[in-house]
């Protein structure tokens with residue numbers, strides 16, 4: 237007679253406590269699967285779509301749309317501008333900063 241009847245298979249051994257979390261182990265925080273894109277702005281360049289809208293450094297209301305709250309210039313992949321207009325926006329924002337129409341990026345002016 238052969239005793240081949242084993243109650244638990246030897247290949248799978250479930251641990252009661254899960255995987256041991258030692259020091260140096262990466263904690264699984266709330267940064268899990270990235271599926272959603274919450275910040276999806278318009279893809280079309282605003283200035284290409286609306287011919288009437290001009291980029292003017294003396295018009296901070298238009299420029300303010302393309303800077304963050306901290307005063308940083310929004311990158312092109314987020315704002316959706318084309319490269320030509322993004323360059324003009326950047327120039328206009330920098331001029332407006334010199335004229336104190338727009339704030340500098342936070343961290344430069346404040347201690």
Ligand SMILES: [Zn+2]
Nearest residue numbers: 281284318321
């Ligand atoms: Zn454009």
